[in-house]
Structure formats: C-alpha cells, structure tokens
Amino acid sequence: MADKNRRAFMGKILAGTAGVAAVASLYAMKRTWDPLPSVVSAGFTTIDLSPLEAGKLSIVKWQGKPVFLLKLTPDIALDVNRDIVIGENRYTVVIGLCTHLGCIPEWREGEKIFHCACHGGQYDAHAKQTFGPPPRPLDIPPFAIQGTSIVLGEEGPEYKKMTAQAKA
Amino acid sequence: MAHSEKAKSLGEWFDQRLNTTGFIKVMMTEYWIPKDINFLWAMGMVLAFTFKILLISGIFLLMYYKPDVDMAFDSVNYTIMQEVGYGWLFRHIHGVGASLVFLIIYIHMFTGIYYGSYKRGREMIWLSGMLLLILFSAEAFSGYMLPWGQMSYWAAYVITNIFGGIPLIGDELVVWIRGNFYVADSTLTRFFMLHVLLVPLAILGGIVFHFYTLRIPHVNNQKGEEIDFEEEANKYKADRKKVSKVIPFWPVFMAKDIFVLSVFLFLFFYLTFYHYNFAMDPVNFDPANELKTPAHIYPEWYFLWSYEVLRGFFFDIAGLKAADIGLVAFGFAQIIFALMPWLDRSPTVAPANSRPYFKVWFWLMIVILIILTVYGKLPPTGTNAWVGFYSSVSFILLFLALPFVTTKEIAATNAHKQNGGKH
Numbered sequence: 001m002a003d004k005n006r007r008a009f010m011g012k013i014l015a016g017t018a019g020v021a022a023v024a025s026l027y028a029m030k031r032t033w034d035p036l037p038s039v040v041s042a043g044f045t046t047i048d049l050s051p052l053e054a055g056k057l058s059i060v061k062w063q064g065k066p067v068f069l070l071k072l073t074p075d076i077a078l079d080v081n082r083d084i085v086i087g088e089n090r091y092t093v094v095i096g097l098c099t100h101l102g103c104i105p106e107w108r109e110g111e112k113i114f115h116c117a118c119h120g121g122q123y124d125a126h127a128k129q130t131f132g133p134p135p136r137p138l139d140i141p142p143f144a145i146q147g148t149s150i151v152l153g154e155e156g157p158e159y160k161k162m163t164a165q166a167k168a
Numbered sequence: 169m170a171h172s173e174k175a176k177s178l179g180e181w182f183d184q185r186l187n188t189t190g191f192i193k194v195m196m197t198e199y200w201i202p203k204d205i206n207f208l209w210a211m212g213m214v215l216a217f218t219f220k221i222l223l224i225s226g227i228f229l230l231m232y233y234k235p236d237v238d239m240a241f242d243s244v245n246y247t248i249m250q251e252v253g254y255g256w257l258f259r260h261i262h263g264v265g266a267s268l269v270f271l272i273i274y275i276h277m278f279t280g281i282y283y284g285s286y287k288r289g290r291e292m293i294w295l296s297g298m299l300l301l302i303l304f305s306a307e308a309f310s311g312y313m314l315p316w317g318q319m320s321y322w323a324a325y326v327i328t329n330i331f332g333g334i335p336l337i338g339d340e341l342v343v344w345i346r347g348n349f350y351v352a353d354s355t356l357t358r359f360f361m362l363h364v365l366l367v368p369l370a371i372l373g374g375i376v377f378h379f380y381t382l383r384i385p386h387v388n389n390q391k392g393e394e395i396d397f398e399e400e401a402n403k404y405k406a407d408r409k410k411v412s413k414v415i416p417f418w419p420v421f422m423a424k425d426i427f428v429l430s431v432f433l434f435l436f437f438y439l440t441f442y443h444y445n446f447a448m449d450p451v452n453f454d455p456a457n458e459l460k461t462p463a464h465i466y467p468e469w470y471f472l473w474s475y476e477v478l479r480g481f482f483f484d485i486a487g488l489k490a491a492d493i494g495l496v497a498f499g500f501a502q503i504i505f506a507l508m509p510w511l512d513r514s515p516t517v518a519p520a521n522s523r524p525y526f527k528v529w530f531w532l533m534i535v536i537l538i539i540l541t542v543y544g545k546l547p548p549t550g551t552n553a554w555v556g557f558y559s560s561v562s563f564i565l566l567f568l569a570l571p572f573v574t575t576k577e578i579a580a581t582n583a584h585k586q587n588g589g590k591h
C-alpha cells in the first residue's frame with residue numbers, strides 16, 4: 001500500500017515537472033517566432049508633401065509597408081474624416097494595402113479610383129471602399145504635421161482628431 | 169543473452185536477430201488485398217513513390233538553395249538553373265512533382281468518395297488521408313515561397329493575411345507568423361525550415377499512420393463487398409487462388425501497382441522534360457518586390473477551387489462583411505471533406521453509380537469543383553465574379569444537403585426492396 005502511494009506520488013511529481021517544462025518550452029518556442037526588437041522599433045519616417053503634384057500618386061515605404069501620398073485636385077470634395085489639410089492643400093495619406101487581403105491597389109488617375117487587382121476591390125480618391133470585398137477604407141497611418149512635412153509613426157493632434165471623428 | 173545457433177547464411181543471421189521472415193510475412197506476403205479492384209487502387213503507391221521523388225530531388229536542391237531575401241532568387245534562377253550540373257533537372261522534377269502529387273491526391277481522394285471507402289469502420293483511413301492533404305498543402309505553400317519571385321511573395325502575403333481574419337488576435341497573429349510587419353527575411357527563413365524539415369517529418373509520420381489505419385478495416389473493393397479476410401486468405405494459402413477473393417500485397421498486388429506506376433512515370437518524365445513550364449509560373453521569374461503587387465494573383469491549380477470559394481463572396485450580405493463571409497466559406501471548404509463519413513448517412517458501401525441519389529450528388533460535386541477551379545484562375549470581375557459567387561454557394565449547399573440526400577436514398581432503396589425490386 002505504502003509502495004503504491006509512493007509510486008503514485010512519484011508519478012505526480014514527474015507529470016507536474018514535465019508539464020511545467022512543456023509550458024516553458026512552448027513559451028520559448030513562441031518567443032523565437034516573435035518579431036525581433038530591431039523590427040519592432042522600426043523608426044519614424046518624415047516626408048515633405050510640398051513637392052507633390054495634384055492627382056498623381058507617390059508611394060513611400062514606412063515600416064515595410066507602402067504608404068500612398070496623393071495631393072487631391074480641387075474638384076474632389078473635402079472629407080474632414082480622411083483628408084490631411086496643410087494650408088491650401090489637401091492630401092490623402094493611407095497605407096497602400098487593400099483592407100481585404102493586403103494586395104497593393106493601383107491608382108487610376110483618369111477614373112480617380114484605387115483599384116485592387118487581386119479581388120477587384122475599388123476605393124475613391126479618399127481611399128474609401130466603393131466596390132468589392134474590402135471591409136473598410138484604406139488605413140490612415142499615425143501621422144504628425146510639421147510645417148509642410150508629415151512624420152509617419154507619430155500620433156499628432158490632427159491624427160487624434162481624425163480618429164476621434166471617425167469613431168463618433 | 170537469448171539462445172542462438174550459428175547462422176548458415178547472411179539471411180539467416182539477420183532472421184535470428186530481426187525475425188525478417190516473420191516481418192516480411194506480416195507486412196508483405198501475407199498482407200491481404202481484395203482481388204476485385206482496378207487501377208485506381210494503385211494511386212496510394214503512386215503517391216508514396218512521387219513523395220520519394222520529391223524528397224530526393226529536394227535534397228539535391230537543398231545543397232545550393234539559400235534562404236535569404238537577397239540570395240534566394242539568384243540561388244534558384246542562376247546557381248541551380250545555370251551553374252549546377254543537372255540542377256535544372258532537379259528543379260523541374262521538384263516543380264512537376266509538386267503539381268502531379270496533387271493530381272494523384274485528388275484522384276485518390278475522389279476514388280475514396282466514389283466507392284464509399286470512408287465509412288463503416290474505414291473512418292480513420294479517411295481522416296488520416298485528410299490530415300495528409302493538409303500537410304501536403306502546407307508543404308506546397310511553404311515550398312512555393314522559396315524561389316522568392318513575385319508570385320512567391322504575394323502568395324505568402326495573401327495567405328498569411330488570411331489569419332488576420334481570426335477575431336481578436338488576428339492582427340498580432342499575422343505579425344507573429346511573419347516575424348515582421350510584412351513578409352520579410354524572417355518569414356522566408358522560417359517557412360524554409362517548415363518546408364525542408366518540420367512538415368516533411370510530419371508527412372512521413374502521416375504516411376506511416378495512413379498505412380496503419382488500413383490494416384484493421386482492410387482495403388475496400390470495387391463492389392464494397394464485405395470480405396472475411398481470414399477465410400479468403402486460407403483459401404489462397406491452400407492454393408485455391410482462383411476462388412479466393414484476396415491476393416497478397418507482395419508480389420501479386422504490387423505487380424499491378426508497379427505497372428500503373430510505370431505508366432504514371434512516363435507522364436511524369438514527359439512533363440519534366442518537355443512541358444515543365446506548366447509548373448513554372450512566368451510571373452515568378454520576376455524577383456519579389458514588396459511595393460508592387462502583380463496585376464493578377466492566383467495560386468497553383470490545385471488550390472484554385474478553395475481560393476475561388478474564398479473570394480466568391482464579394483458583397484456584404486445581411487450586415488456581414490464580404491471578406492468575413494469569404495473567410496468562413498474558405499474555412500468550411502477546408503474541413504468539410506474530412507466530415508464525409510458523417511455527412512453521408514447511408515450505411516451502403518457501394519460505387520456511387522449504383523446509388524440512385526448519391527450518384528447525382530457525386531458528379532454534381534465534381535462539376536462544381538471544376539467550375540471553381542476554372543474561375544479561380546480568371547480575374548474576378550463582371551460575370552466571372554457572379555459565376556464565382558453562385559458556384560461557391562452551390563459548393564456549400566451541396567455539402568449541407570448531403571445528409572438529407574443520403575437519408576432520402578435509404579428510404580427510397582427500402583421502398584424499392586419492399587416492392588420486390590419492381591416499380
């Protein structure tokens with residue numbers, strides 16, 4: 001009887017230790033798959049918007065993602081929730097990845113739409129979805145206005161105002 | 169030490185230590201296969217052999233391939249294709265093999281469905297086969313990434329993004345899988361590891377398990393007849409081979425298998441030497457560019473049907489987002505075949521063509537899968553988008569209807585029997 005209890009006790013100790021070791025190993029395995037610190041701390045990108053030509057798309061890279069910069073032509077109506085206004089000029093600044101499955105849409109200057117070739121999604125000049133599977137407009141990256149430039153990655157007052165408006 | 173006598177031959181020496189004669193008997197010469205089968209029963213061995221070809225050609229490619237975003241493309245398209253002696257041969261064998269292995273998997277799978285080989289004790293054979301289908305899909309996807317061309321990159325992008333649709337943890341999960349905010353070097357290296365080690369190991373284990381699942385319920389036959397394997401084996405061993413309903417795996421069954429395999433290998437090497445281009449997408453000969461999506465993205469042919477189900481839902485329905493519906497439908501398509509043994513309510517094990525309702529269901533399913541495959545490759549605009557939508561809906565409805573169809577079939581067959589087989 002005493003022998004049986006001792007065996008059961010040893011069994012429990014073994015199972016407990018093995019269990020802890022398994023959980024610890026899983027955690028270590030999960031952590032090896034995490035993005036490296038150098039990736040996480042990818043810096044801020046400052047872009048001067050003044051040289052942009054109205055109606056023509058520019059693409060810059062920020063944290064490995066394409067960011068669309070589009071100076072809006074005056075005939076396009078103001079969208080207070082989405083346009084970045086600097087002085088007289090208005091800009092669409094969005095992450096250029098289709099909100100459906102992450103392809104990069106192309107800007108069709110004549111039609112004034114963004115068209116995604118993967119699954120046929122379309123967005124207007126403010127990058128709001130108008131057709132197809134995209135569930136939401138193209139995302140606006142965190143930005144802060146500094147003169148005629150914007151800093152991507154920093155949450156400025158204009159960005160905070162914009163996200164608050166979008167939520168309301 | 170156990171008792172042993174001096175061996176008279178090398179064979180006997182091994183036999184004393186490993187019981188090789190006993191082992192060969194159990195695994196080969198007295199492993200019984202039904203006699204009433206056709207060439208479709210050879211697909212399992214064809215698959216095992218094709219996997220072996222992929223493994224060997226992969227080992228040779230591994231000697232020169234470099235899993236690094238700056239070197240991967242050139243290591244494949246320059247080093248392996250132009251410098252390494254016969255490197256092109258191993259690459260084309262590997263590419264053609266990856267495509268053909270899915271052709272045979274699908275034939276193998278639809279043979280199983282056609283003859284009802286997934287039920288009445290054979291459920292584990294079916295499930296382990298479905299597990300192998302998932303593993304082969306993971307292997308194909310991770311391997312497709314390695315040449316680091318435009319299609320490699322954007323296929324990786326779209327497929328990893330699918331995990332973003334999982335509620336709550338989706339966005340973080342995508343970054344975690346990639347090891348970066350976008351598909352980057354970390355992504356390539358970890359999928360390289362999956363492709364050359366973890367997934368092939370799992371496949372090898374899966375194949376052994378799949379063979380094991382066959383052992384107890386035995387291989388099905390052309391009529392779905394229940395065979396007393398012990399009795400029939402005794403007839404065979406008593407040299408009444410003509411009346412026995414079974415044959416030994418080796419050498420009788422394998423003789424036919426090797427013939428079918430030889431025919432398959434003619435096709436295999438014909439494609440390898442003369443038509444390898446079908447497995448080499450031209451877009452993938454442009455190096456990966458994270459800032460430029462190719463005009464039109466599509467997967468290899470064997471993934472087209474489920475890809476079409478994913479993108480078939482292109483508009484919101486009843487407040488549900490199009491993308492979410494597509495994702496749920498895609499998930500449905502991935503698991504629904506595994507549930508065949510339970511969706512088919514009829515206990516009848518027989519070829520589809522001798523089952524009045526299931527026959528219609530089976531061929532309808534094949535037609536819809538072909539339509540999905542064809543339209544999966546076409547741009548999803550205009551009429552194409554609607555064909556995609558309706559065929560995706562049909563695919564889902566078809567599987568939801570299977571329990572009712574087969575239940576009705578039981579009732580109809582019973583009524584038929586009561587009428588004395590007359591109407």
